[in-house]
Amino acid sequence: MNKTLTAALLGAGLLAGCSVNGPGTLKVHEVLLYGGTQERIVWVYGTLGSGGQTGVKLGGQAVDLRAQVQDPLAVAGTLSVNGKATYRVPTTVVSPKLVLTRDTRGLFDISFSEAGGIIYYTDGRTWTRLNSTSGRGVTGTPVNGLRGAGNLTEAEATALGSALLNQGTLAVAVLNEATVPDAALAVEPTAGEYRRTALYVLPGVRTVTASAGNFTPTPAPTPGGRLNLTVLASGTNASATTSAVQVATTQAGVSALYNVAYGRQTGVPNVPNLAGGETVVGVFLGQRSTGGYSVRVTGASAQNGVLTLTVALSAPGPGTITTQAITSPWTIVRVPGSYREVRVVDIQGQPFEQGAGGGSVR
Incomplete structure (x- = not known):
């Protein structure tokens, strides 16, 4: 070089x-x-x-x-x-040069068309320098930027x-x-x-479930109504065109969530099995004209049969470098328990606005 x-x-x-x-x-x-x-x-x-x-x-x-x-x-x-x-x-x-996915253990599967070089990954908050440019189960090292x-x-x-x-x-x-x-x-x-x-x-790197087997048993809720949540998968290329929250309490419902999340991509990864007494929620931001938008769940709590998820929403600021492609950010999480109602709010406590297409896929 x-x-x-x-x-x-x-x-x-x-x-x-x-x-x-x-x-x-x-x-x-x-x-x-x-x-x-x-x-x-x-x-x-x-x-x-x-x-x-x-x-x-x-x-x-x-x-x-x-x-x-x-x-x-x-x-x-x-x-x-x-x-x-x-x-x-x-x-x-230029022609596509990189294929990369990340699993829920934080390991990467990589195919890169050029010899040598270095690959970096970000989850939108921190950067990781990958320890190889090809292979399966590749690990990474935290770095400051690029x-x-x-x-x-x-x-x-x-x-x-x-x-x-x-x-x-x-x-x-x-x-x-x-x-x-x-x-x-x-x-x-x-x-x-x-x-x-x-x-x-390479925008919209998929996070996929590490194994096609059953979910790991979910820990019990923590004191004060807070719940332990697990991020199952996330990305930026769903088929959802409007913002929506979809809830799944059956295996068919989980499969339907994954179909929405990966609807604009080639193939849907193996869908994990739903354990009894668990709820899976997909939060879809809807279609955006560029990159720079994201949604992630930062907390979960339950009271009187109502599950409340708190989400952090991000949008590109003035002068930000953005990927010039239509995106549709999303995240799928699971929590212990079953609920009569699921609410999603932002970090200020305001309701997450939904367009057409929200609801349950039980």
Whole structure:
């Protein structure tokens, strides 16, 4: 894999003779995103003159460089580009390169079409660096963002990792930047340092049940009405087009939940058997136009035959990097006991709004 491309730093006299006057100590670092996110993100480093602004050409386009702005992708030493923290343009579409699933034990099954590289996984909250790029039952090591990915600096890796969080489950694989379809970005005047990193983003990584056997017996409820809950599976590609809560108390009902959850994917994983005296609930967020949305159950309690689930809902913020595909986030959990009513509320205690299609699949 190519390392940092370097060139001799240009002196002030040479810069003055160029058609575009760049900042002092000009450096350009870019990351090329493929797969679920098709975008070239470019950080421009340098120092401004006394006028507080300057210009360069990136890919033949003249851009205005000024002091950096507040933005999740802004890193120390960089300049704003046309008023944005980074310069961003689309990348070329590539063929799928990664297949990955995670099971409820936290192990991964992986098929990756490129030798070498590194694969990272996020559940939407934290990052894990996988200990292999192929095989079954692969383990991982917790990491801070995308540190160690390609030629990214630590600050860039942390910023990019943070920008990709809160989009549900996804994986990021490091590609050989010398073989991707997009050529190096033309920079005028020539940058003193130029770095390239290529990444493949796989959104909607499925979490599947570790075994097709019976569920592990559920612990008894904890004091105070709280219940122990188990997340059976989650993802971002359900067939549900509107928000819904569906409850299952029979094996047929559990199968129906899985069919909704995996309805837009090839094949439904083995559906675990429902033990007696348990309830399974699917929470579906409904169709969204991009990635960046997620739903997860954070708590469960019961009182007078009413089960209450608390969910945390996430949506992409301004300027967030999102996967450009229709998504439908969901999660399926199980709790001990049977209930006459199931309620779902957000972390503020407000009812989870449901569209058509909610109810029971008992």
